[in-house]
Amino acid sequence: xxxxxxxxxxxxxxxxxxxxxxxxxxxxxxxxxxxxxxxxxxxxxxxxxxxxxxxxxxxxxxxxxxxxxxxxxxxxxxxxxxxxxxxxxxxxxxxxxxxxxxxxxxxxxxxxxxxxxxxxxxxxxxxxxxxxxxxxxxxxxxxxxxxxxxxxxxxxxxxxxxxxxxxxxxxxxxxxxxxxxxxxxxxxxxxxxxxxxxxxxxxxxxxxxxxxxxxxxxxxxxxxxxxxxxxxxxxxxxxxxxxxxxxxxxxxxxxxxxxxxxxxxxxxxxxxxxxxxxxxxxxxxxxxxxxxxxxxxxxxxxxxxxxxxxxxxxxxxxxxxxxxxxxxxxxxxxxxxxxxxxxxxxxxxxxxxxxxxxxxxxxxxxxxxxxxxxxxxxxxxxxxxxxxxxxxxxxxxxxx
Ligand code: HSE
Numbered sequence: 357x358x359x360x361x362x363x364x365x366x367x368x369x370x371x372x373x374x375x376x377x378x379x380x381x382x383x384x385x386x387x388x389x390x391x392x393x394x395x396x397x398x399x400x401x402x403x404x405x406x407x408x409x410x411x412x413x414x415x416x417x418x419x420x421x422x423x424x425x426x427x428x429x430x431x432x433x434x435x436x437x438x439x440x441x442x443x444x445x446x447x448x449x450x451x452x453x454x455x456x457x458x459x460x461x462x463x464x465x466x467x468x469x470x471x472x473x474x475x476x477x478x479x480x481x482x483x484x485x486x487x488x489x490x491x492x493x494x495x496x497x498x499x500x501x502x503x504x505x506x507x508x509x510x511x512x513x514x515x516x517x518x519x520x521x522x523x524x525x526x527x528x529x530x531x532x533x534x535x536x537x538x539x540x541x542x543x544x545x546x547x548x549x550x551x552x553x554x555x556x557x558x559x560x561x562x563x564x565x566x567x568x569x570x571x572x573x574x575x576x577x578x579x580x581x582x583x584x585x586x587x588x589x590x591x592x593x594x595x596x597x598x599x600x601x602x603x604x605x606x607x608x609x610x611x612x613x614x615x616x617x618x619x620x621x622x623x624x625x626x627x628x629x630x631x632x633x634x635x636x637x638x639x640x641x642x643x644x645x646x647x648x649x650x651x652x653x654x655x656x657x658x659x660x661x662x663x664x665x666x667x668x669x670x671x672x673x674x675x676x677x678x679x680x681x682x683x684x685x686x687x688x689x690x691x692x693x694x695x696x697x698x699x700x701x702x703x704x705x706x707x708x709x710x711x712x713x714x715x716x717x718x719x720x721x722x723x724x725x726x727x728x729x730x731x732x733x734x735x736x737x738x739x740x741x742x743x744x745x746x747x748x749x750x751x752x753x754x755x756x
Pocket of ligand 1: 485509510511512513547552651652653
């Protein structure tokens with residue numbers, strides 16, 4: 357019998373209890389053990405809910421119970437999750453978490469603590485919700501140099517951008533619709549400003565290079581400046597706009613960024629719509645491999661967390677090697693990255709824009725008073741310098 361304790365009975369925590377209860381027989385087959393939830397930690401009461409019988413409000417009950425083998429952390433945020441997770445690992449309990457903030461900030465350190473205590477720290481659900489991507493990166497794509505990872509890593513923004521693309525609606529009204537439908541938080545900043553995707557690409561990049569990528573070093577741009585007019589232009593050339601988290605190796609440098617990108621149907625991520633996520637991994641031998649699925653949501657995310665529980669049971673008494681050391685990575689300068697840009701300027705700036713950006717391709721979409729074009733490939737710093745000389749209404753990186 358394996359006793360699991362779940363920290364936090366919110367969307368993911370309650371999903372974990374549901375997955376363990378619903379699929380108990382299957383979990384016994386896959387892990388070889390009966391898996392039971394012994395405690396749920398939450399500050400709230402859940403009167404009338406069967407969870408009330410196993411509810412505790414004091415973490416020390418879990419930490420000090422030698423019968424608890426595995427702790428599932430589904431509280432979110434860095435504190436107190438970090439302290440609880442560290443204590444559990446130090447007390448010989450494996451930890452499985454969906455918490456990307458915790459993993460991005462302290463992943464390498466918690467992996468070290470787990471190793472020192474012969475247990476495991478697993479975080480499959482921290483990126484891509486239910487999509488298997490952490491274990492494939494760590495345990496499957498091990499024969500390749502990973503040259504690039506590009507993902508649609510945030511369901512909320514993908515829902516908003518998909519709706520804007522299909523319906524021609526503006527950002528604010530689409531955000532409101534997403535909030536009304538429960539696809540966006542009342543405080544949507546972490547999603548729409550790209551912070552959530554930033555932590556996720558930091559985790560993936562750390563795993564790809566085996567070192568610590570500090571999420572605060574990653575250039576991050578959200579979707580708040582994307583408008584219905586941008587989509588009008590994109591539609592006129594068979595393109596769409598997606599929020600990408602990207603990291604790539606160019607020579608010895610690793611570049612990482614989060615930003616909206618204009619893509620067309622030649623890109624495998626073009627058809628990833630609504631709240632779905634996908635991650636495209638390019639290996640130097642493997643080529644492109646895409647992982648696609650439900651990037652958020654109660655049961656898909658809980659399914660990934662419980663797959664970690666199974667993995668922890670299978671590896672009881674040993675630590676699965678995860679290549680992610682605390683050694684910091686110095687990311688390449690953004691200004692050196694080469695990109696193409698879709699640019700909108702006022703009609704009056706047309707001549708100047710044409711003289712600044714030779715070989716640009718005009719984009720026509722019947723928008724009055726504007727001139728829009730796509731530049732040739734150029735360094736980010738060169739683009740920024742030229743763009744300062746004209747009044748840019750908006751600009752979006754282009755990947756085709
Ligand atoms: N807010 C996140 C998203 C939840 O929209 O993708 C999953 O990490």
